[in-house]
Amino acid sequence: MDTVTLEGTEYNVLAKRPESLTDKPFTYCPGCNHGTTHKIIAEVIDELDIQHRCIGIASVGCSVFSYEFFDFDFISVPHGRALAVATGAKRMRPNAVLMTYQGDGDLAAIGTAETIHACNRGERVTCIFVNNAIYGMTGGQMAPTTLLGMKTTTSPLGRDATRIGWPIKMSEMLSPLPGAAYIARVSMHDAKHILKAKAAIKKAFRAQLEDKGFSMVEVLSNCNVNWHMTPEDAVKFVKEKMTENFPLGVYKDVWEEEKAAKQPKKEEG
Amino acid sequence: MDTVTLEGTEYNVLAKRPESLTDKPFTYCPGCNHGTTHKIIAEVIDELDIQHRCIGIASVGCSVFSYEFFDFDFISVPHGRALAVATGAKRMRPNAVLMTYQGDGDLAAIGTAETIHACNRGERVTCIFVNNAIYGMTGGQMAPTTLLGMKTTTSPLGRDATRIGWPIKMSEMLSPLPGAAYIARVSMHDAKHILKAKAAIKKAFRAQLEDKGFSMVEVLSNCNVNWHMTPEDAVKFVKEKMTENFPLGVYKDVWEEEKAAKQPKKEEG
Amino acid sequence: MPMIEILDDACKGCLLCIPACPHELIHNTKAKLNKRGLYPVEYVDPEGKCTGCRLCAIVCPDVAIRVYKEVKKKSA
Amino acid sequence: MPMIEILDDACKGCLLCIPACPHELIHNTKAKLNKRGLYPVEYVDPEGKCTGCRLCAIVCPDVAIRVYKEVKKKSA
Amino acid sequence: MSDDRVFMKGNHAACEGAYRAGCKAYFGYPITPQNEVTEYMSAHIWEHGGTFIQSESEIAAINMIMGASAAGARAMTSSSSPGISLKQEGLSYIAMMELPMVVMNVVRCGPGLGNIAPHQGDYFQATKGGGHGDYRLITLAPNSVQEMAQYVYDAFNLADKWRNPAMVLTDGTIGQMMEPVDYTSMPWMEPPDKSEWQLDEFQDGRKRHVLTSIWLDPADMAVAHEKLIAKYDKLKKEEVRYSEYRTDDAELLVVAIGSPSRVTHSAIRILRQEGLKVGLLRPITVWPFPYSAIREYADSKHVKAILVPEMNWGQMIEDVKLAVLDKKPLHFVPKHGGLTFTPEDLTEPIRAILENPDNPDTLWRVS
Amino acid sequence: MSDDRVFMKGNHAACEGAYRAGCKAYFGYPITPQNEVTEYMSAHIWEHGGTFIQSESEIAAINMIMGASAAGARAMTSSSSPGISLKQEGLSYIAMMELPMVVMNVVRCGPGLGNIAPHQGDYFQATKGGGHGDYRLITLAPNSVQEMAQYVYDAFNLADKWRNPAMVLTDGTIGQMMEPVDYTSMPWMEPPDKSEWQLDEFQDGRKRHVLTSIWLDPADMAVAHEKLIAKYDKLKKEEVRYSEYRTDDAELLVVAIGSPSRVTHSAIRILRQEGLKVGLLRPITVWPFPYSAIREYADSKHVKAILVPEMNWGQMIEDVKLAVLDKKPLHFVPKHGGLTFTPEDLTEPIRAILENPDNPDTLWRVS
Amino acid sequence: MLLEEYIFAGFGGQGIMTIGQIIAYAGMLQGFNTAWIPSYGPESRGGTANCNVVISDELIGSPHTHHPNGVIVMNAPSFEKFEPMMAPAGVLVVNTNLVPQRSERDDLTQVCIPTADIALEVGHPVLAAVAGLGAFVATRGVVEDTYMEKGIDWALPAHRKDMLELNLRAYHEGKKAAEAQLKKAAK
Amino acid sequence: MLLEEYIFAGFGGQGIMTIGQIIAYAGMLQGFNTAWIPSYGPESRGGTANCNVVISDELIGSPHTHHPNGVIVMNAPSFEKFEPMMAPAGVLVVNTNLVPQRSERDDLTQVCIPTADIALEVGHPVLAAVAGLGAFVATRGVVEDTYMEKGIDWALPAHRKDMLELNLRAYHEGKKAAEAQLKKAAK
Ligand SMILES: Cc1ncc(C[n+]2csc(CCOP(=O)(O)OP(=O)(O)O)c2C)c(N)n1
Ligand SMILES: Cc1ncc(C[n+]2csc(CCOP(=O)(O)OP(=O)(O)O)c2C)c(N)n1
Ligand code: SF4
Ligand code: SF4
Numbered sequence A, B: 001m002d003t004v005t006l007e008g009t010e011y012n013v014l015a016k017r018p019e020s021l022t023d024k025p026f027t028y029c030p031g032c033n034h035g036t037t038h039k040i041i042a043e044v045i046d047e048l049d050i051q052h053r054c055i056g057i058a059s060v061g062c063s064v065f066s067y068e069f070f071d072f073d074f075i076s077v078p079h080g081r082a083l084a085v086a087t088g089a090k091r092m093r094p095n096a097v098l099m100t101y102q103g104d105g106d107l108a109a110i111g112t113a114e115t116i117h118a119c120n121r122g123e124r125v126t127c128i129f130v131n132n133a134i135y136g137m138t139g140g141q142m143a144p145t146t147l148l149g150m151k152t153t154t155s156p157l158g159r160d161a162t163r164i165g166w167p168i169k170m171s172e173m174l175s176p177l178p179g180a181a182y183i184a185r186v187s188m189h190d191a192k193h194i195l196k197a198k199a200a201i202k203k204a205f206r207a208q209l210e211d212k213g214f215s216m217v218e219v220l221s222n223c224n225v226n227w228h229m230t231p232e233d234a235v236k237f238v239k240e241k242m243t244e245n246f247p248l249g250v251y252k253d254v255w256e257e258e259k260a261a262k263q264p265k266k267e268e269g
Numbered sequence C, D: 001m002p003m004i005e006i007l008d009d010a011c012k013g014c015l016l017c018i019p020a021c022p023h024e025l026i027h028n029t030k031a032k033l034n035k036r037g038l039y040p041v042e043y044v045d046p047e048g049k050c051t052g053c054r055l056c057a058i059v060c061p062d063v064a065i066r067v068y069k070e071v072k073k074k075s076a
Numbered sequence E, F: 001m002s003d004d005r006v007f008m009k010g011n012h013a014a015c016e017g018a019y020r021a022g023c024k025a026y027f028g029y030p031i032t033p034q035n036e037v038t039e040y041m042s043a044h045i046w047e048h049g050g051t052f053i054q055s056e057s058e059i060a061a062i063n064m065i066m067g068a069s070a071a072g073a074r075a076m077t078s079s080s081s082p083g084i085s086l087k088q089e090g091l092s093y094i095a096m097m098e099l100p101m102v103v104m105n106v107v108r109c110g111p112g113l114g115n116i117a118p119h120q121g122d123y124f125q126a127t128k129g130g131g132h133g134d135y136r137l138i139t140l141a142p143n144s145v146q147e148m149a150q151y152v153y154d155a156f157n158l159a160d161k162w163r164n165p166a167m168v169l170t171d172g173t174i175g176q177m178m179e180p181v182d183y184t185s186m187p188w189m190e191p192p193d194k195s196e197w198q199l200d201e202f203q204d205g206r207k208r209h210v211l212t213s214i215w216l217d218p219a220d221m222a223v224a225h226e227k228l229i230a231k232y233d234k235l236k237k238e239e240v241r242y243s244e245y246r247t248d249d250a251e252l253l254v255v256a257i258g259s260p261s262r263v264t265h266s267a268i269r270i271l272r273q274e275g276l277k278v279g280l281l282r283p284i285t286v287w288p289f290p291y292s293a294i295r296e297y298a299d300s301k302h303v304k305a306i307l308v309p310e311m312n313w314g315q316m317i318e319d320v321k322l323a324v325l326d327k328k329p330l331h332f333v334p335k336h337g338g339l340t341f342t343p344e345d346l347t348e349p350i351r352a353i354l355e356n357p358d359n360p361d362t363l364w365r366v367s
Numbered sequence G, H: 001m002l003l004e005e006y007i008f009a010g011f012g013g014q015g016i017m018t019i020g021q022i023i024a025y026a027g028m029l030q031g032f033n034t035a036w037i038p039s040y041g042p043e044s045r046g047g048t049a050n051c052n053v054v055i056s057d058e059l060i061g062s063p064h065t066h067h068p069n070g071v072i073v074m075n076a077p078s079f080e081k082f083e084p085m086m087a088p089a090g091v092l093v094v095n096t097n098l099v100p101q102r103s104e105r106d107d108l109t110q111v112c113i114p115t116a117d118i119a120l121e122v123g124h125p126v127l128a129a130v131a132g133l134g135a136f137v138a139t140r141g142v143v144e145d146t147y148m149e150k151g152i153d154w155a156l157p158a159h160r161k162d163m164l165e166l167n168l169r170a171y172h173e174g175k176k177a178a179e180a181q182l183k184k185a186a187k
């Protein structure tokens, strides 16, 4: 553990900036969980000691500059196509650790086909899917994950299912695909859940490192600015409304399945 | 019922060419179930008496010329985009009956996003999805639905899950979406199943006519030519292998759900 | 009595109707070539076994089979 | 004794750390503007209540909180 | 001054032009700097009896428009550069099926993700056809908020008149700026009757309508091609539009579109005060392109040189060269990266060219 | 005759050229008339240590290629017209990120679905940039099976040399036909080292590599632009390629590419027997285009007229016009619908032009 | 020929865009050609936001202003960026609540007023920008008050019309503060 | 100058494409430039399939043949389509098993042989096309047998090499049948 000496006393540093982040401060809005998510990803990468093997795929969305914050090789790619790019890179560099970082517009609207087929092929890549129920970068338009009734700049009267459909649940949709090794939905609304999220992200990278298949962690996140809320209210909204619509949990866990398959079937009674 | 007089005797005509087909003979290969599927669709349209309200969307695939066989308004559209085109047309013509006719490459590969989002929006259109586990028109390449081990011109050693993923199950994927009103998988392998298929197609159109939402019938079909089988063997393959991998059944039935919702919950015991 | 008619020029000789018929009334005789250059199947029913079940017509992908049933004259 | 440090220029004043601290040691004082033109929060712990639980740091989106814990000198 | 002027953003005015033209379908996907179109449509098209869908992608949007147009409605989509690239396949189909519709490109700076500043890097894509096969979009290039409304309105009429897709090609500046708009030249109108060919639910008693772009036999396809060519030839004769400003005695003719054409205006004012004879020819239709109008100036005695300023590395200048040929020296002043022109960016080279019409600093050659 | 000749399809030969160049990734989606590429790759790239994926779409394919190229591999995709339209956004990104890769377009007849016959309707798309923003693909146009292999091979080398995407632009005829190929000019090679910029798992002890195409500040983007422009200018100077056949005394110069250039060959043989002086200049790189080579002929005393035959409505002829300007009469002979040229299609107009270099039947004008 | 070119700059959310639109709209009512354009995009997130306004009696060339003759700076980074760009004889309004810098240029008219303080006095912090606008018009008196007042009304959305009164007061308070300062300077 | 332009046509699946490739390959071995091209695409589904072959001692222009000087028609629709296109003095091989028509042109050499019968005699119906090819070479003797035989070998995939013997026999039987007919005609 790092130590530091402050005013003559020596301290262990319990929380500090992870190695896998650059020095550049995040440019996200105050309270935005893109930062939180970046941080725990970087911690996981530090802990797994894979920083110098990681290749990041930055998608188009507020996180388009994530390559400025993560300290490893990176490429910024067209909107929605992160998992196709990751596929191409991983196939050429099976020893590299591939991470895509994508928003809901990116992954679940324009990138729907790339997402489903990368998962279905069981590509050995790890996808961090930040679901904030809105298009942040372009200024608050409706996302495929926008909750019913939620007002956005393109659903000014609130999202209405009969005109524009229902919030789409990607973890549920992807987890039945045999290519999926690990799929979980986590939330950023408090410290406990952030720690859980971190554990999930670690498992997702492990799925890749152990060559199990495709892994994705769907991170429920806030976009307080475009939700027109204070960060505190936005986090509360995540806790109450987002998790209600997008139930948290592990949707696919290849290790559990392997365990179950190995265990002799329990007799009844 | 039509009658005809042959050599002096008057007969009822029990089976003949439906009204909703043109006179043009199908150009499909001998034994191809595209023909069978066309025929039962046309019968359903005749029976529902909606021929002159139907707008067909021909997709790119062996059925690209379906507009020459169906006798109502039709448009031929880019590969994979049938459901987007249908959406645009239906929104402008809510009283028209929209049908897309799509192959597995069209619907489940290049058109994945359009398929999922049309379903998710609950578009009032009816999608006939002919799953023959191969790209027929282009000469027998692998489809997203190609079975594991199946040899195609682009999986010459047989489809291998670790390289190219698993056969994708669209009915299963779409049916959990709230926009889906009716989703069923049927097969063309014998007369009994063809009749069942027809009933399913009728229900699918009814879902549209009753404004319930999106409807799709996945039709398991043969492509004997590109499977390199006789029609008889191909049909057997559908019966045995295709249905094993793609279980038949109704995956979503809005009427059943409505009924269930109305029924008072049964007491235990 | 019911009977079927094979439209020779529509038939592509796929033979799917043959197993469909419960009475084995359709045969792959290769007796003639149609204008497509294909061998249409032949319907042979000297004993009048056809029940008009339509199974052959249902499986025919090319709508090449018509099924007829004698009109029962209502007794006046 | 554990303690935290708020990196003033990294803090964006989102205030998410305030409810995270079980001992209410972080405050929105608006006492100073940082170089971003934002008001960083302030850590006030005269009684040394901080347990080094890291909860504030975990929720901070901008990695603006460092947590320190005194090194226990091993007795020689 | 008319009292009817309202103060609006270019992107909003485009929507108002569409409503007045009877547009009943807008399908689109957000992208800066045209988000205001999608947003304004989502809020207001319902009031005009129309429908809005935020599509899952630009590809879905163009194909939804294909459906709406086939069903007889006036339909529009819009996007900015990367999103327009994704629409190319759809546009090619729409053009071959001769479906009328309007697509607006509020161009941003490319290639790639680039940035969201105004740019003109999509000129070739718009005018030569970014999609496969030979086809053309009737392409109008507004340079003011007033024209955003007007040319969207006009684009609908041209699209229906010719059964051809029409593009409104503009840049981020024009889309983002607010200016006064006067709608009196855009009366509310009913779209023309398309029952001759549209797909609808009234097929009883008429022949069915089929829209397709496939003719497997080359001989049949050739017929379809020749029909299109004949249409385009006619269009080229009848629909060329451009505007002129102080060109009659101009010794230097500037050819510019979009926001650079506005800066040219300022530059000309400055230069004319110095007694320098400078004029502007502004193509309004960039396809069909006003070749002969420009050629006339190239042939004229008073014009000594021609200058093209573009916010790109030289695209429209190829069309200008095809008009000017070797008749007069042709000069190019580019602006890169999404930076915008200042009047000085133009006045300085223009002074130099008027001193020496072959001034090598800006002389443009095919290479 | 060399004994090393093998008899192959153009589409297959292209794959062999790729293998010899060290191509390790092919991702593609079926489309006629280039299915043989996808199929041959699926069967054989493994033998050369490479990987094949039949992608879910052309868009996925081009983006997978982006990933493979970024990871340092030689990578290739191919398609035909509609599929190439779908790749435009990806190509624009790839060009701006200066990623080397090869894309082949075995052009079919468009617009829309069109048909699968050979065509040249995608010339503009390939050479002027079908995607958004200013960028260029190094574009090679083979006209034989031998050249299919050779130019794919060369395209990989050019792409790496210039860190620029390269296109092989051909037509259905060349892709579908079989001819003898001699591979001795394509020795098996190792791709060059890209550890300077590639993304990989060996980052320990080096600076990280970042590939991007976004520069939000126009001033930064302008720098990126100017770097690209400088590269393109250099490319134009150094990489122009063309071939000539009996041009030295030609009174009529034909400029043609792809399968029409082969028919031109036959036509010239026929006409030369009649004593008519006809020659062929065939651009091999259509970008950069051999403007100056053509201009020299336009300037020459012996050339009286120039003829361009294209299987489209006139695209390359604009580039030829930019070279020829008004120096000599320029003629156009098109072929529509996917129909192919016969030698007679060319001999007749050529005889007429040689009688009257301004023969109005084929004279081409900018309009 | 009249050619007014303004840049108004500050944080996102301070109301900078709106005051630009107000004066451009008011200028239109007064009979001028006017144009407004934002500096748009994500770079404005948390950073500076600014808009350009052009008012002219001729056709307006570019709405982009490279040498403004009128500037309002509502925060410190904006001062750094725009003060040096100003045309000679321009007018600079500095929000002293957030801008510590002062222009040393002697070819500008500088007015320094505490817009936030004025806003709070009038009754609401959001009024700071309008107060700044008042100060600006006091100094660069091209658009008349009657039109400015109509502009302020126009800019308020229907459900915020109750704020009209407060906005007008803030505008005039800002104007007064500037006039006082100008008078002092004139002495 | 040698310029041989052939069209071989019939049903899909009859082996038409292969016999075209064989002669083109054989021509290459003999030292010529050769080219082969299919009429490709779905229109061939169930309809006619055909390929073009060009053999020349000069550079080959187009592989597409509009006026062939050699044609094999294996089914009736092909006769209709290609017989009228033939260049004068061309050679036409007609498969009498499936083609009822006969050419009435007197500027052609016509050979009519029952390829299916020959194939069955030799031992397998798939050999019909090769029998037709034999007949063709007998009539249009540009490519020599040694090369044709190598071509037949080359065209057989590795797992079908056991069919080589049969194929060669069918080729020579076809050739013999044609030679007999030509001899008769010559008399
Ligand atoms: C092809 C294309 N279409 C649209 C855009 C514009 N665009 C940029 S980011 C974005 C969506 C951002 O939303 P999301 O993916 O949810 O990420 P967030 O910003 O919320 O983190 C869009 C539509 C683009 N850059 N490219
Ligand atoms: C954009 C585009 N990509 C590819 C193609 C080529 N193509 C035509 S049909 C087809 C697939 C056909 O398979 P499927 O949809 O399963 O229908 P089937 O032919 O089996 O009935 C493909 C890839 C095309 N026309 N357009
Ligand atoms: S706009 Fe939303 S998602 Fe983007 S940085 Fe701000 S809060 Fe985060
Ligand atoms: S190729 Fe297959 S799908 Fe197509 S018509 Fe033939 S059998 Fe049917």
Ligand code: SF4
Binding pocket: B031, C006, C010, C011, C012, C013, C014, C015, C016, C017, C018, C040, C041, C059, C060, C061, C062, C063, C064, C065
């Ligand atoms: S099923 Fe139809 S097409 Fe097939 S053999 Fe029987 S009658 Fe002929």
Ligand code: SF4
Binding pocket: A031, D006, D010, D011, D012, D013, D014, D015, D016, D017, D018, D040, D041, D059, D060, D061, D062, D063, D064, D065
């Ligand atoms: S959570 Fe971090 S950024 Fe937010 S107020 Fe606390 S220290 Fe500042």
